[in-house]
Amino acid sequence: MHTPPPAEHAGALRHKLPRIRMPLVIAGVTTITGLILLCWPPLELPTAQGRAAGMAIIAIGLWATAQLPEHLTALLFFLLAMLVGVAPSSVIFSGFSSSAFWMVFAGLVIALGAKSSGLSERLAHSIALKLNGSYLSLISGVMLVGVLLGFLMPSSMGRVVLLVPVILALAESFGFAAGSNGRIGALLAATFGSFVPTFAILPANVPNMILVGTSETLFGIAPLYGEYLLLHFPVLGLLKSVVIVGLIVWRFPDRPKPYTGRTDSSSPLSRIEWKMAGILLLALTFWLTDFVHHISPAWIALSAAMLLLLPRIGLISAQQFSNDINYSPLFFIAGVLGMGALISHSGLGARAATQLATILPLEPGNNLLNYTSLAFISLVTGIATTQPGVPAVLTPLADQIALASGLPIKTVLMTQVLGFSTTLLLFQAPPLVIAMRLSGENTRPAIVLALLLALVTIVLLLPLDYLWWRLLGWL
Numbered sequence: 001m002h003t004p005p006p007a008e009h010a011g012a013l014r015h016k017l018p019r020i021r022m023p024l025v026i027a028g029v030t031t032i033t034g035l036i037l038l039c040w041p042p043l044e045l046p047t048a049q050g051r052a053a054g055m056a057i058i059a060i061g062l063w064a065t066a067q068l069p070e071h072l073t074a075l076l077f078f079l080l081a082m083l084v085g086v087a088p089s090s091v092i093f094s095g096f097s098s099s100a101f102w103m104v105f106a107g108l109v110i111a112l113g114a115k116s117s118g119l120s121e122r123l124a125h126s127i128a129l130k131l132n133g134s135y136l137s138l139i140s141g142v143m144l145v146g147v148l149l150g151f152l153m154p155s156s157m158g159r160v161v162l163l164v165p166v167i168l169a170l171a172e173s174f175g176f177a178a179g180s181n182g183r184i185g186a187l188l189a190a191t192f193g194s195f196v197p198t199f200a201i202l203p204a205n206v207p208n209m210i211l212v213g214t215s216e217t218l219f220g221i222a223p224l225y226g227e228y229l230l231l232h233f234p235v236l237g238l239l240k241s242v243v244i245v246g247l248i249v250w251r252f253p254d255r256p257k258p259y260t261g262r263t264d265s266s267s268p269l270s271r272i273e274w275k276m277a278g279i280l281l282l283a284l285t286f287w288l289t290d291f292v293h294h295i296s297p298a299w300i301a302l303s304a305a306m307l308l309l310l311p312r313i314g315l316i317s318a319q320q321f322s323n324d325i326n327y328s329p330l331f332f333i334a335g336v337l338g339m340g341a342l343i344s345h346s347g348l349g350a351r352a353a354t355q356l357a358t359i360l361p362l363e364p365g366n367n368l369l370n371y372t373s374l375a376f377i378s379l380v381t382g383i384a385t386t387q388p389g390v391p392a393v394l395t396p397l398a399d400q401i402a403l404a405s406g407l408p409i410k411t412v413l414m415t416q417v418l419g420f421s422t423t424l425l426l427f428q429a430p431p432l433v434i435a436m437r438l439s440g441e442n443t444r445p446a447i448v449l450a451l452l453l454a455l456v457t458i459v460l461l462l463p464l465d466y467l468w469w470r471l472l473g474w475l
Contacts, residue, residue, distance in 0.1 A: 146197075181253060
């Protein structure tokens with residue numbers, strides 16, 4: 001007769017069994033699904049779109065679960081895409097020629113220059129003296145800096161590159177080591193603060209400007225700065241900032257040590273600090289005046305990086321450049337951008353948006369139903385095309401949607417902001433990816449925060465925004 005093993009033996013047996021890790025399971029399922037689509041695209045889709053969907057599912061699954069280093073997933077994407085022949089090499093490797101790729105490269109150089117010159121430490125200590133106190137006040141202060149920069153600098157990439165080295169030095173001055181909740185929290189506050197609420201500020205992000213440009217070109221409608229700000233900033237800007245601070249303090253709690261760093265932030269700058277400050281000030285001037293010269297923020301950053309690397313003039317030696325620059329973020333961002341280009345080139349994103357527009361319920365006079373449907377269309381399109389792709393895909397459909405919903409075409413256009421200001425997956429938002437890679441921190445905390453923020457946005461902020469739109473007479 002079989003006797004059951006003693007409790008201690010059963011416990012030991014359980015310890016010997018491999019633990020099932022949910023991220024590994026998700027990565028395995030998405031990879032198998034993607035491979036099936038690659039080999040046997042569904043008949044309802046053209047072959048190129050089915051294979052593009054397979055590539056996207058594999059890459060997104062591995063990036064979201066971090067079961068492979070991000071740069072290895074990017075290399076896997078490049079390899080599979082070329083082997084399958086899903087698109088021309090000019091599309092697959094288009095990330096390497098994009099301005100975002102070179103913005104990351106320039107950001108790595110600028111961050112190294114700011115750190116090695118001591119300027120980032122000086123700026124961080126100046127901020128630390130004003131934020132010395134509780135963890136809540138620290139995170140709130142960093143968040144405020146990020147949002148205020150959104151009113152001053154038109155480029156989210158530029159804001160990220162400028163802020164990251166300063167925030168890392170700030171975290172160190174409060175005793176937050178690499179990988180600690182405090183360091184991650186301060187970094188997330190700066191990054192999300194300079195990017196997410198600024199969707200409510202007209203010239204502060206790329207999707208905003210694409211929306212304005214395409215709506216003016218197609219329909220002669222160009223929202224005014226104040227009109228756009230009043231419609232979006234109270235909920236999607238201000239309230240969302242408060243939610244981000246609350247989520248960071250709750251999800252990544254920590255306690256800053258009393259600030260005991262340098263208090264001589266007002267002392268004269270050294271020659272090296274002056275040089276670094278001059279290069280940054282020159283770059284900042286060009287960033288702030290891009291509406292005059294129309295030079296991409298990436299090329300302004302690359303010019304600053306070149307100045308920092310020049311022999312005798314610059315601050316970064318050839319040895320520092322070889323030893324201290326981490327190149328893995330460059331492959332990661334190239335992979336993310338290449339995947340977005342592949343989805344767009346195959347027509348998968350536009351197909352998904354068009355199908356959604358015809359399937360989702362739209363009913364003249366039912367404003368709540370129409371608002372919910374249009375927010376959902378924008379949100380899903382942002383996953384399929386990344387955030388800048390939302391206005392490019394949905395704006396040409398705006399007149400058809402306005403006819404089906406009975407809403408003014410201007411209202412239909414503005415509902416796009418509800419979707420592209422909500423980030424579900426990190427690959428949708430290159431500035432968030434860039435910030436985490438510049439810091440050297442794992443992207444998983446940013447993924448967690450993005451998902452939590454998306455949940456709160458869908459459950460709480462979008463209903464509140466509906467009431468705000470009703471109050472203003474937009475619905």
